[in-house]
Amino acid sequence: MRELTVPPLAAAPLVGGLADVVFDHAASDPDRVALGRKDASGTWGDVTSRQFRDEVLALAKGLLARGVRFGDRVAIMSRTRYEWTLFDFALWTVGAQPVPVYPTSSADQVHWMLHDAGVSACVVEHEDHAMTVGSVVDRLPLLKQLWQLDTGVVDELVRAGARIDDEVVHRHRRAVTPESVATVIYTSGTTGRPKGCVLTHGNFMFESDTLLHRWEPVFRSRPGEEASTLLFLPLAHVFGRMVGVAAVRGRVKLGHQPLLSAGALLPDLAAFRPTFVLAVPYVFEKVFDAARRRAEAEGRAGAFDRAVEVAVRYAEAQEDRDFGLGPGPSAALRVQHQFFEKVVYGKVREALGGRVRHAMSGGSAMDRRMGLFFAGAGVTVYEGYGLTETTSAATANPPERTRYGTVGQPVPGTSVRIAEDGEVWLRGPHVFSGYLNDPAAGEAVLRDGWLATGDLGSLDEDGYLTITGRKKEILVTTSGKSVSPLALEDRVRSHPLVAQCVVVGNNRPYIAALITLDQEAVDHWLAMQGRATLQTAELVRDPALEREIRRAVVAANTLVSHAESIRTFRILAHPFSEEHGLLTPSLKLKRRAIETVYAAEVEALYH
Template sequence: MREFTAAPTFTIAEGDTIVDSVYAQAEQAPERVLFSRPVDGDWIDVTAVEFARLVSSVAMGLIANGIQPGDRVVLLSATRFEWTLLDFAIWAAGAVTVPVYDSSSAEQVRWILEDSGAAIALVERAAQKELLTGAPETLRRTLVIDDGAEATLVADGTAIADVALRERLDGLRAETIASLVYTSGTTGRPKGCVLTHRNFLAEVRGIRTATIGDIARPGNRMLTFLPLAHVLARAVSLAAFDAGMTQAHWADFKTITEQFARFAPHTILGVPRVFEKVRDGADKKARAGGFVKAAIFEFAERTAIRWSENLDHTGGFARPPSPLLRASHALCDRLVYAPLRAALGGDCAYAISGGGALAPRLGHFFRGLGVPIYEGYGLTESTAAHCVNSPGAIKIGTVGRPLGGSGVRIAADGEIELSGGVVFAGYWHNDAASAAALDDGWLRTGDIGELDADGFLSITGRKKDLLVTAGGKNVSPGPLEDRIRSHALISQAVVLGDGRPFVTALITVDPEAFAAWKSTTGRPASATIGELRADAALRAEVQRAIDDANSGVSHAESIKKFVLLERDLTEESGELTATMKVKRHVVAERFADRIEQMYRSPDR
């Protein structure tokens, strides 16, 4: 069993809590700008002392509404300033935040309300109150953010003496439960992960000491746009707050590039798809400009990748670039890289990626253009990141080394197991699941991986997703799917083959890329994917992505056939989780006839 443990880089006292930072910053730097908040069409600065007052006022409003220490408060909203404000206020009142995705179904919301026993629900829009129909008797009140929930709670709190809040804050400990974060439920009902203040503190301090270094300091900016209901966005946002950075919130992915230009963030947190969209958008724009511009972009991409690969250490030293590579990179910087950096706001020094595998080629591309992406790995059960690449300690293609004080080991069957202060306390009211997940403080992740001699972890598959063909060959679908999805035209790939004679795949096409492909290949703009499923040129383009994925595996593991689906997989149709993970059992059941066709057809 290979194992690696990182030396501790911080300590956590018994009385430390995640909410302490609110009042520490208000005392130490009261005029420090922590947030840029949208108000009536303008963006208003919120200082440390102003934020602390808001947190206290809203917390006292929760106390006035009968919230007791340990009570659960559901927070159902897209990413916005009020999300963070309410999260801190819930903690200050001694309560437990239960985040819920704003895209959740009524069934999911009802289950979380029932399982958590929530006392109050805070929802973003009035229409979302319908999701609470049939809520358990524990739910005493529902407040709507858009209808002034913040002001209502502040007004309610005026009846509460300051000493009541002080008592709640004094009663908090590092071991106090801070949040119940429900898993995405790819294989069944979501389970509530019990995360304590210690878990969040270990995550925040681990991130600050390992990942964002000099960027995480007062005056620097971060744009938070991933769902705060996801533990990754929440943890990184908390780390940025603790470091005194200025944050703005935005939830509309369609207009996110406009906000990059407005806010000019110094760092960006994204999932791989965000960075794929940035790269694909630049490629699409270049192709629309004609052959010359398309060729320039292709050359610039190759140059960026070579430049980045040149930075990889050999024997402790980076290879110096050749004069030709240096000149090519300088030229590409003026023509391609500088405009791309400008599209990210112009000040972005690096990005952080999590929530899925980042294609190594994409990692090299961004590092080569001057915006390195530091990939990490973790689960809800590990309070987000457990391993991270960091400045001065990066291996593209891996998810980095453990945060300070954390350990990783590879079990005999290849499963990744994690330890450290970020590992959760267990599942809410589910002792059987907790016992199955934890082994003497080690978290069984269900992921398969490899650990190198320097402690860098690589994810090679998912234990539960492991396919065993009829010929007895073990196939990990994840790496194949990630590589296929890296193709600009492809949105989703689902690799199949368990108990079958060979490996196959269901493929969906990205709608935006499909429109561009039709334009460049002369297909009718009105043509649907269903109408062009058998189009030779379209299938050849997809086959190129399949061939690229197959080049990394043996013949027995390679994909022999694929089917193009008429539509993309969606969360609304129940095929994806809120974090865009594929629900394999749902997809396999829904497209069973298409799968059977691939195996009935004699041609391979």
């Protein structure tokens, strides 16, 4: 199949903007709990629709009092927290345009984005962010105001706007249309300087309303249950931003968690108890790995591994039934599945808060086997695919027929085309209008209404999309063999001891790999062998560890021909990090930078 269009569920919005729903919900159901907010003591409290409306209105007045006007751009540099969503909707209420900045951005990155966007004000979370902005402020002539969340700026702005009449705010709000710019989100910059994607209110309304309508069973998994989600994705990324918008529009209780570490995230999942989560594969992998390590430490590794096999086979049988290829799980398999329900699967769900039965995953590819395991354990993960330029998801697996290992079918209203060279093209009301200050770059990817994504993929006979790699990342060996590194890297990375994998081999005689380690997993592995923790220099030369990593490489090589296989690899002493310029803020590999920094190690792989 080369092209597929799925009809829209509803027409694109003709009037209004994103902030209207805050006021509509407060008018129609003022006492409904709209958000959860954690206080200084760590206790979760409820925020009603009326309270949120009042806070948005009061902050919008403060923004007007401090000179923010319709069409102005205001940067937000913060981790995921309640105040980010509050600022988003207050800025949208007055017709301003939030510009998200990753909290880990360097001074040079901050300067580029704030200068390119021409921001007039900037909201930061704490003093370190303020110092980062302050270090480049002399080169930002348009930046007039810097507000810091942790010094009580919300209360300060509310006091500043106390004398402004409500109607002044509403006049601004009523001037916003679906065509109005909602935000400028900068791409992660894997191949150069970040580009500012201009997204409209209509883009976000269409995207979020389509997902809420089509995936309604995901958000409301049980009749009468209050839908809720804990947002721990970065709000500087389009996926997290869309989740926040969809939750507010869809009357889903929304909580925020700023840290992705298991130590911080798992207690909040237990306390907030969301009904569904939206995450990246990394989160599901961490939950699985933690469960596996716990079972091994308790001497139950064998039972856990059997439970995994049963879950995978159970989900595969369900998948076959959904596609008319089989009768579903056999009686014997159902008995085995029931046996492991309490001892394994229930505990995995409990790690996600206990109420989660559905989840959505995006940002990078999820291993098919991982998806099958979670489905067999009672949490169906719907994998999807999209870009900043498509306001998040352009394809996703439908609730009634999930095909694990694919990124699903086009979301309603979207067209997917596979170009002659295998590139994925997308079209729909959620596709952006272009890049800020760079019309040539926009023209390069927008072709007669189609967005050329730069990703390679295929559509199967049922219209399910599989992403196979990036055009710019294809490696060509000296023998002329073209190799897409994505599948190899994902399979190597699925080994519990592996943190990251970068496949190299462009203009080289064969394919090789640089591999980094998951230190927590390695420490556990050594402890289970009764061995002391090793220093890094000893670890990367440890014969037993090398044999273990070689198993991951051999498993990955089963996916490809001999000419495309990884012939040799090098274990590195330190993981690739954003701090050293080797990862983007969304944790994507900066391949050129990695090959430059590790040029000597790459060269040694070929001698």
